[in-house]
Amino acid sequence: xxxxxxxxxxxxxxxxxxxxxxxxxxxxxxxxxxxxxxxxxxxxxxxxxxxxxxxxxxxxxxxxxxxxxxxxxxxxxxxxxxxxxxxxxxxxxxxxxxxxxxxxxxxxxxxxx
Amino acid sequence: xxxxxxxxxxxxxxxxxxxxxxxxxxxxxxxxxxxxxxxxxxxxxxxxxxxxxxxxxxxxxxxxxxxxxxxxxxxxxxxxxxxxxxxxxxxxxxxxxxxxxxxxxxxxxxxxxxxx
Numbered sequence: 001x002x003x004x005x006x007x008x009x010x011x012x013x014x015x016x017x018x019x020x021x022x023x024x025x026x027x028x029x030x031x032x033x034x035x036x037x038x039x040x041x042x043x044x045x046x047x048x049x050x051x052x053x054x055x056x057x058x059x060x061x062x063x064x065x066x067x068x069x070x071x072x073x074x075x076x077x078x079x080x081x082x083x084x085x086x087x088x089x090x091x092x093x094x095x096x097x098x099x100x101x102x103x104x105x106x107x108x109x110x111x112x113x
Numbered sequence: 114x115x116x117x118x119x120x121x122x123x124x125x126x127x128x129x130x131x132x133x134x135x136x137x138x139x140x141x142x143x144x145x146x147x148x149x150x151x152x153x154x155x156x157x158x159x160x161x162x163x164x165x166x167x168x169x170x171x172x173x174x175x176x177x178x179x180x181x182x183x184x185x186x187x188x189x190x191x192x193x194x195x196x197x198x199x200x201x202x203x204x205x206x207x208x209x210x211x212x213x214x215x216x217x218x219x220x221x222x223x224x225x226x227x228x229x
Contacts, residue, residue: 004155006155009153034217036220042222042223043117043203043220043221043222043223044156044203044205044218044220045220046217046218049217090155090156100144100146100158100161100171101146101156101158101205101218102158103148103155103156103157104155105153105154105155106153106155
């Protein structure tokens with residue numbers, strides 16, 4: 001069965017420290033990868049996505065993720081986090097054009113001063 | 114544009130009661146989805162629709178029903194509420210892309226449902 005695994009349920013870090021949130025997915029011929037962010041009591045917002053082309057994708061607020069086909073991973077990184085990055089982050093995969101998403105369990109990022 | 118609108122935002126139901134969670138999108142998206150979110154479990158797909166008049170089961174459809182009479186609306190029906198249906202429910206929509214075009218999902222703000 002198709003699946004997405006986020007290896008860390010909670011990641012506490014200090015402000016201005018680097019962070020990596022890990023995501024692995026079950027292998028497929030073609031795959032489309034997404035990171036969504038959920039702030040408290042809100043819906044999910046797209047952070048970044050990989051559809052094709054360059055394996056390194058970046059968001060406007062400093063996050064980046066790299067698609068690694070051999071390791072079936074799509075880890076999310078940020079070199080220096082802010083308090084405002086505190087949120088839950090979801091990795092998601094789509095295996096076709098219809099957009100049906102399979103989500104990981106989520107990683108709660110907690111940035112402390 | 115309002116995007117994806119869900120109502121109500123909060124609801125408490127008694128066991129055995131019924132209710133409908135409303136979802137409306139004004140972006141003319143073809144695809145619509147209902148997910149439930151439980152702590153530590155991520156989001157699980159309940160039902161989805163690829164267009165008006167077409168619906169299909171997702172990963173966790175038991176206890177729910179849907180209909181899609183228009184492109185805009187995709188209500189989720191709980192017929193006999195059970196405590197296991199206590200969750201946060203999200204509706205999402207996706208535009209129909211062309212060949213090899215995969216686009217992002219747009220989510221509503223969620224409905225927090227408690228069954229007691």
